[in-house]
Amino acid sequence: MSQPVLSLSGVSKAFPGVRALSKVSLDLFPGEVTALIGENGAGKSTVVKILTGIHMPDEGEIRINGKPVLFATPHDAANAGVTAIHQETVLFDELSVAENIYLGHAPRTRFGLVDWTAMNRDAAALLLSIGASLDPQARLRDLGIASKHLVAIARAMSIDARVVIMDEPTAALSAKEIGELYALIETLKARGKAILFISHKFDEIFRIADRYTVFRDGEHVASGLIDEVTPGRLVQLMVGRSVDQLFPKRVRNPGDAVLTVAGYSHPTEFEDINFSLRRGEILGFYGLVGAGRSEVMQALFGLTQPSRGAVNLAGRVAAIRSPADAIDLGIVYVPEDRGKQGVILGLPIVHNVSLPSLNVTSRAGFLRMAEEFKLARAYTARLDLRAAALDQDVGTLSGGNQQKVVIAKWLATKPKVIILDEPTKGIDIGSKAAVHEFMAELASEGLAVLMVSSEIPEIIGMSDRVIVMRDGRIATEFANDGLTPEMLVSAAAGIGVDKAAA
Amino acid sequence: MTMRRLLQSREAILLAVLVAMVLAIAARFPQFAAPASLANVFNDTAILIILALGQMVVILTRCIDLSVAANLALTGMIVALASLAAPAIPVPLLILMALAIGGALGAVNGILVWKAHIPPIVVTLGTLTIYRGVIFLISGGEWINAHEMSDAFKAFPRTVILGLPVLSWIAIATVALFAVLVTRMPLGRAFYAVGGNPHAAVYTGIDVGRTRFAAFVISGALAGLCGYLWVARYAVAYVDIAAGFELDVIAACVIGGISIAGGIGSAGGAVLGALFIGVIKNALPVINVSPFWQLAISGLAIILAVAFNARAERRKGRVILKRAEQAA
Incomplete structure (x- = not known):
């Protein structure tokens, strides 16, 4: 076995309140692709940030060709030949392709000025060598995402990178571009x-x-050759872990259907979404990031317009053209980014x-302060x-109390359906338990809850039923009865579930 | 507690500065503080106050309206021409006309911001130039002078009721109206929400674009009203009236504590900001300060006001400790 070009050993990293990495190891070999696999929150992006010098590890070692190195800044990492191509590639839209490739190490003339002729010539040669037919003088903003990836890769080649990190590079590409x-x-x-x-898509990995x-x-769980797995x-x-978190016990007795969605489709985001939601029920929506879950919810809330399909609310066809319509009909949406959107x-x-x-609180077009205070x-x-x-x-107010204000705001509208998008993302364990407790309480009072979550324990622990979405469609619907993380x-x-059981 | 907060508010501090300024001037020129003189200063500042209130609602929504002075000049010219062509038009009708024309010009800004998603500063910079150009087109570059205007046209803003000219009364009425609008009406609340956090406002069912549109129409309608008042009061209409006045209007808002970033401000603040500029403009010539220093002092006041507001924002820390929550 050849020597790894880059190797992490015993690397740990903690953030306030969270241990992101605990003594992980990772080896990358020359001329080989290593897939890094894990759920959301498994520590993949933290590793990328450590490898690119954005975070310093608390302990452990990074070796390049066997020699220990210290990546104190992104610059150190780049100098050591580690480069990353992100989902949303970090390049400069207003600069040309050649400038993006050579920014920071442009060829100079005798007088120390940028040698534009040489830069454009070298860039063209470099692009040709990776099979990219791009004009070095084209402005980056005019290129598609696939071409931007190519520019990022060309940049990696220009600084003689030894290690290239690709973080979900295919997320926004078409099938043809993925082939390229x-x-x-x-x-x-x-x-x-x-x-x-780094990818969530198994077909890609294999x-x-x-x-x-x-x-x-x-934590590091396993490594090996892909042919042997x-x-x-x-x-x-x-x-592979038991759902050991505690979730509130709920009496599950859903009532009549409140919300029925049939044939719901959007030109680019989702297609043929069908489900119904009952009073007092928590319906979980699981899927990979980008599977279209939030997009369905945003359409239900009137933020975007579906192209086809019908929404039925309490037995009546509902026309939702704006968030104001949705709120009037009794649908509220607690968005994922509560800091920004709350x-x-x-x-x-x-x-x-x-x-x-x-x-409700105003009369004849005038606000009534006393009523507002009473409500609040x-x-x-x-x-x-x-x-x-x-x-x-x-x-x-503190962050947790601001969240309470956001939730109070929605409950005050006396909704029939509440959509919670990643309700516990980025909050500590104690607050999570409080949110779960509260969700259970809402459901027991007859509110219908749609919960979008990427956290498997939360989905299994809280939902009555689970809908799994994949690539903008409903992949499966599970009753939450003997549901396992593997199935999700x-x-x-x-x-195929049969393969997973093997 | 409430009293303390009231005394520490931006408005209270600005009022104190304003009173101190008047007292300082009065110490050397006692006649400046005479009621008649102060009423004069107020009347001179009336148009600035009205425009600052219109600008305030626009700035509250995180936008800016640079076209108010051009709107004023264009509407003023149209109203003057209309009155010239048909002297029989009664003044109340002319005022309605001015409000409607100004509102329509404001709606142009609003539509471009709402539907075309062009940044407000660019939209209103464009319309400011266009409106000035249109004045030239419709007037042919000619002046309309006092002797061409009917007496009723000129007399209305100067008519004295209960010791104050109608112009001052209109400003007072506008202040009252706006205080009610921004504190007691859903639209006013929407202005704050849209400027404070447009992303969150969308989720509460507020249409951000429509709210901004409404702000521009209001600002435009007031500019139109001021168009008539200005032309009638100074008894002259030409291409360049109120040239650059939009900067005084924005300065009044900024001095009055209305955050350029949106979401923060009050009608009282806008009025005090306008009065601050009005006092400087009226008092400094009295105490023989050169016009250069007037500009420098106005400019200094703007920078100090912004620096003060920025500091007030920064000083507020987050309350995380439980006991601090109780004490806050």
Whole structure:
């Protein structure tokens, strides 16, 4: 076995409140593609950030060709020949292709000025060598994502990179472009580059990778040659853990159907979505990032317009053309990015809570402050909001209390259906339990809950039923009865369940 | 507690600065602080106050309207021409006309911001130039002078009721109207929400584009109203009236504590900001300060106001400690 060109050993990294990596190891070999596999939160992106010098590991060692190195800055990593191609490639839209390739190490003339002729000539040669037919003088913003990847790869070649990290490079590419990317990866392998390939798509991994490494919850689980493993085994390695978190016990007795969605389609985002949701039910939506779950929810909330399909709310056909329509009909959406899309800083707590309910609290076109305070007091008290006064600026509250304001705001509209998008993303364990507790309470009071989540324990622990989406369609629907993580991951990644059981 | 917060508010501090300024001037020139003189200053500032209120709602939504002065000049010219062509048109009808024309010009800005998604500063820079050009086209570059205007046309803003000219009363009424609009009406709340966090506003069912459109129409309608008032008061209409006045209007808002980043500000602040500029413009000539220093002092006041507001924003830390939450 050849010597790894880059090797991590015993690397740990902790962030406040979270241990992202715990003594992981990872080896990358020249001329080989290593697939890094793991669920969301397994520590893949932290490894990428350590390898590219964005984060420093708390302990452990990085070796290049056997020699220990220290990546204190992204510059150090680049100098050591490690380069990354991200999902959203970090390049400069307003510069030309050649400038992007040579930014920071452009060829100079005798007088120390940028040698444009040489730069464009070298860039053309470099692009040709990786089989990319791009004009070096084209402006980057005019290129598609696939071409931008090519530019990023050409840049990697220009600084003589030894290690190329590809973080979900195919996420936004068409089938044809993916084919071209595979060909390029073969070229890079032939030149002895070591490639770290991060993907959620198993067909890709088995098509392109030579080796695999599996992370789970920040720990290294397994590594080996891809020829010696099956997709089913990889899924087991990824999720192989008991759902040991505690979830609130719920009496499950869903009532009548509140929301029925039939044949719901969008020109580019999702197709043929059918489901029904009942009173007091929690319906989980699982899938890979980009499977179209949030997009379906945004259409239901009137943020985007579906091209076909019908929504039936409490037995009546609902026309939802704007969020205002959705709120009037009793559908509310608690978005994923609550910091950005939740509270309105500068407005006091009371006005944040009453904002979607102003048509109730005002009379004859005039706001009634007393009514607003009454509403805000009722719902913030229910959520045990810690605030000295309801007329203080919401920005003075802690993050957890701001979340309570957001939820109080929605409950105050007395919704029939509440959509929670990644309800516990980025919050600590204690708060998670509180959110789960609260969801259970809402359902027991007859509210219908749609929960989009990428966390398997949460999906299994909270849902009555689970819909798995893949590539904009519903892949499977499971009753939550003996549901296993393997079944969810297999359905989301598109592997036959029988294979997964092998 | 509430009293303390009121005294520490931006508006209270600005009011204190304003009073101190008037007292300082009065110390050397007591006649400046005489009621009649102060009423004069107020009347001179009336148009600035009205425009600053319109600008305030636009800035609250994270936009800016650079076209107010051009709108004022164009509407003023149209109204003057209309009155010239048909002197029988009664003044109330002319005022309605001015509001409608100004509102329509504002709607042009609003539509471009809402439907074409062009940044407001670019839209209004464009319309500012276009509106000025249109004045030249319809007037042929000619002046309309006092003797061409009917007496009723000129007299209305100067008519004194209860000791104050109608112009001042219109400003006072506008202040009252806007105080109610921004604190007591859903549209006013929407202005704050859209400017404070447009992403979150969308999720609460507020149509961000439509709200901004409404702000531009309001700002435009007030600019139109001021068009008539300006032309009637100064009894002259030509291409360049109120040239550059939009900068005074924006300065008044900024001094009055209306955040250029949107979402923060009050009607009281806009009024005090306008009065601040009005006092400087009226008082400095009285105490023989050169026009250069007037500009420099206005400029300094803008920078100080922004620096002060930025500091006030920064000082606010997050409350994380439980006991601090109780104390806050």
